Amino acid sequence: MDLPVMPPVAPMLSKSVAEIPAGASYEPKWDGFRTILFRDGDEVELGSRNERPMTRYFPELVEAARAELPPRCVVDGEIVIAADQALDFEALQLRLHPAASRVRMLAAQTPASFIAFDLLALGDTDLTGLPFSQRRAALVEALAGVGPVIHVTPATRDLATARRWFDEFEGAGLDGVIAKPLDGRYEPDKRTMFKIKHQRTADCVVAGYRLHKSGADAVGSLLLGLYDDDGSLASVGVIGAFPMARRRELFVELAPLVTSFDEHPWNWAAHVDPEVVRRYGGGSRWNAGKDLSFVPLRPERVVEVRYDHMEGRRFRHTAQFNRWRPDRDPSSCTYEQLEQPVTFRLDNVVPGLGGSGPRS
Structure with missing residues (x-):
């Protein structure tokens, strides 16, 4: 070349x-x-x-x-x-x-x-x-x-x-x-x-955390959930941009909420669906050495986060911490609060890019 x-x-x-x-x-x-x-x-x-x-x-x-x-x-x-x-x-x-x-x-x-x-x-x-x-x-x-x-x-x-x-x-x-x-x-x-x-906010349930890579006394990221129409708690993403001092404070603050998987809505060990196991307890399909297991928390705390948009049922990118919402009932954190973008066809942006199926 x-x-x-x-x-x-x-x-x-x-x-x-x-x-x-x-x-x-x-x-x-x-x-x-x-x-x-x-x-x-x-x-x-x-x-x-x-x-x-x-x-x-x-x-x-x-x-x-x-x-x-x-x-x-x-x-x-x-x-x-x-x-x-x-x-x-x-x-x-x-x-x-x-x-x-x-x-x-x-x-x-x-x-x-x-x-x-x-x-x-x-x-x-x-x-x-x-x-x-x-x-x-x-x-x-x-x-x-x-x-x-x-x-x-x-x-x-x-x-x-x-x-x-x-x-x-x-x-x-x-x-x-x-x-x-x-x-x-x-x-x-x-x-x-x-x-x-686009920048939007959503109130999410904190349902678990992953430990920080530096050790066992600091929170690496918080796992976020929203309630679906059937009352199940769906995993929607994480937030993780905290100063190290705040990570250690969160580790102490969240300790009273730590629970077992038997009492948690994301009891991945009880599922046979490999996608559920991967998401909540197995390894990452992009990085086989990355541990995606987490510490389960009783879903009692609510956090307001900033996000840009959704990909399916999850935040497309890592959400950002906005503030804690002690005034919110966790059960009120549902998908209904999310803003829905206007439906728009992709081939109206670029003609011929609709993607209806495999090319011949």
């Missing part, structure tokens, strides 16, 4: 801001695997955000790059999987499997797509020193007519449109809006873009 921009390249990053800034180029914030795609003829490499190769996990994207992209280019974008008119991040995670046979099977069953949003090189030309407005124009021209696997992300300079996208596109599984300075050069590993994400 011989390109003007060579792998590995650390992607340019974004920093969180509360409001959509004026005077920028705006794009949907895609919820997938950030990837820089390098093509030099038949040679194709997919580099992840941590600069590790992702090529072996997405053979269908290698084929698509050869069929759809210019012969020599470097494109920044996002790997996503679309299903039932929304993004499916869980299906995307399943693609990171060590067995080549499993990867091939999943590539056929849940094929990925690549959303292109920046052009770093084309032919023999390094574009990273150009302002983004010129790189965007070059991207649109160079990738005109791509598909059905590779797509160019929509973009607008109209602030009102960006605000509408922020409200509407979440219903298709997107993560917010990215604002890019029009005159910005491509700066690897620098937070020169801006991201605006």
Whole structure:
């Protein structure tokens, strides 16, 4: 491979801001695997955000790059999987499997797509020193007519449109809006873009904790639950960003609530469902050495947390501690309190990205 921009390249990053800034180029914030795609003829490499190769996990994207992209280019974008008119991040995670046979099977069953949003090189030309407005124009021209696997992300300079996208596109599984300075050069590993994400709060039951890795006298993370319509307590996520002194205080504060699994709604040992065992007591499927067992607590304390959005029945990302809610009855912590995003079809964001099933 011989390109003007060579792998590995650390992607340019974004920093969180509360409001959509004026005077920028705006794009949907895609919820997938950030990837820089390098093509030099038949040679194709997919580099992840941590600069590790992702090529072996997405053979269908290698084929698509050869069929759809210019012969020599470097494109920044996002790997996503679309299903039932929304993004499916869980299906995307399943693609990171060590067995080549499993990867091939999943590539056929849940094929990925690549959303292109920046052009770093084309032919023999390094574009990273150009302002983004010129790189965007070059991207649109160079990738005109791509598909059905590779797509160019929509973009607008109209602030009102960006605000509408922020409200509407979440219903298709997107993560917010990215604002890019029009005159910005491509700066690897620098937070020169801006991201605006949804922020919401929810009152959750604290149903257990995991010990901190430093020892047995500090809380690592609190396990959160919400009551379902049938009265069962569902696991929805964790919070864990506490100073070390507070972790030790929580260990003491929560001691009176420690109970046995026999008296706990998450008695994973009584289940035969391997997914339940994995979630509440077994190892992680992403890291076989990671212990996911926890200390069960009587579900009597309520905490208000901040979160961005849901993935199925759980928080998509780690929630953030807001405050304790001693005034709330734990039984009132139900899914009904959660804000529901407006339903929106993914192919209304990018035509042809609905994800109705395996590609022929």
